[in-house]
Amino acid sequence: MSSFSSESYFATQPPPPNLEESISGVRQFIDRHIQENRRIALVTSGGTTVPLELNVVRFLDNFSAGTRGATSAEYFLSHGYAVIFMHRQFSLQPFSRHYSHSTNPFLDFLEFKDSVDISVSPAEAPRLAEVLKSYKDVHTRGMLHTLTFVTINEYLYLLRAISNELSRAKRYALYYLAAAVSDFFLPTQKMSEHKIQSTKGSLQIEMDQVPKILKPMVNEWTPEAFIVSFKLETDDNLLIPKACAALERYGHQVVIGNELHRRKLEVVFVSRSSDGEGFQESWIRLKNDQSEIENEIVEELVKRHGEWINRKLEYIRFR
Numbered sequence: 001m002s003s004f005s006s007e008s009y010f011a012t013q014p015p016p017p018n019l020e021e022s023i024s025g026v027r028q029f030i031d032r033h034i035q036e037n038r039r040i041a042l043v044t045s046g047g048t049t050v051p052l053e054l055n056v057v058r059f060l061d062n063f064s065a066g067t068r069g070a071t072s073a074e075y076f077l078s079h080g081y082a083v084i085f086m087h088r089q090f091s092l093q094p095f096s097r098h099y100s101h102s103t104n105p106f107l108d109f110l111e112f113k114d115s116v117d118i119s120v121s122p123a124e125a126p127r128l129a130e131v132l133k134s135y136k137d138v139h140t141r142g143m144l145h146t147l148t149f150v151t152i153n154e155y156l157y158l159l160r161a162i163s164n165e166l167s168r169a170k171r172y173a174l175y176y177l178a179a180a181v182s183d184f185f186l187p188t189q190k191m192s193e194h195k196i197q198s199t200k201g202s203l204q205i206e207m208d209q210v211p212k213i214l215k216p217m218v219n220e221w222t223p224e225a226f227i228v229s230f231k232l233e234t235d236d237n238l239l240i241p242k243a244c245a246a247l248e249r250y251g252h253q254v255v256i257g258n259e260l261h262r263r264k265l266e267v268v269f270v271s272r273s274s275d276g277e278g279f280q281e282s283w284i285r286l287k288n289d290q291s292e293i294e295n296e297i298v299e300e301l302v303k304r305h306g307e308w309i310n311r312k313l314e315y316i317r318f319r
């Protein structure tokens with residue numbers, strides 16, 4: 001297995017065809033919100049795929065439904081952030097997630113009278129009205145910009161291009177990297193052009209390591225931003241050590257650790273201690289009267305981002 005640096009990755013893997021077009025929309029969105037002195041959050045959400053063929057029939061995928069990202073995006077919006085929501089195509093999205101086809105099919109809440117007269121069932125109307133009001137308000141005010149990816153390659157190219165644009169928001173930018181990103185991929189140079197045939201018996205594929213893009217993100221792409229990454233583990237004992245190792249290696253601000261099965265009930269925030277010598281951890285747990293842990297996660301991050309902005313301003317003042 002070889003491992004790619006971010007430079008060698010972008011030098012050898014082709015960019016997705018519609019990248020420029022996607023980025024020009026993001027650019028306009030960012031410019032407007034910078035002019036209006038607004039904080040901007042980039043939320044990544046859902047899982048990336050790893051295609052196995054150039055004419056792709058088969059691919060590797062992961063479990064992520066995009067719940068964390070879609071839910072958190074709504075809370076960032078409610079705190080006044082402009083949100084760039086970069087998500088896996090067809091994964092959950094802010095607002096519409098409340099009526100996902102599998103858990104809460106919206107057709108079940110409609111009542112049919114005749115072909116021109118359809119209404120929302122009275123029991124569901126207040127809840128739907130609340131979601132609809134927020135959705136309309138966010139869209140009327142242009143607070144949410146949505147982009148999609150499918151493959152790991154699309155994800156990496158989009159993230160780099162958005163970071164380059166968002167770096168203009170400086171300390172007012174917050175990155176919330178909740179997408180479940182593959183650690184391994186198959187470079188295009190090693191992919192079969194056509195569908196892999198079964199006539200050769202068992203299939204052996206050697207994948208390369210995806211470059212660790214947090215490093216250039218922190219050091220080069222967007223050095224003044226407040227960057228939050230997520231760490232998912234299935235072994236509890238690995239959460240804190242892996243989070244500390246990530247902070248040590250990449251030098252960003254917060255790692256939020258979560259265990260696969262308890263991720264909707266508890267998460268741990270790991271960050272550098274104030275003297276910079278060690279690390280501090282604090283747990284957030286879902287309280288009985290709450291339904292979504294993202295409410296607390298985002299509240300805590302908004303507070304920490306505010307402190308980050310103030311510290312940066314003080315540094316500029318006393319320089």
Ligand code: PAZ
Nearest residue numbers: 064065066067068178180230231232
């Ligand atoms: O999308 P979801 O709500 O089903 O899951 C969220 C999550 C577990 C993917 C996210 O909280 C996370 O940990 N993302 C980073 C995963 C990783 O690359 O370690």
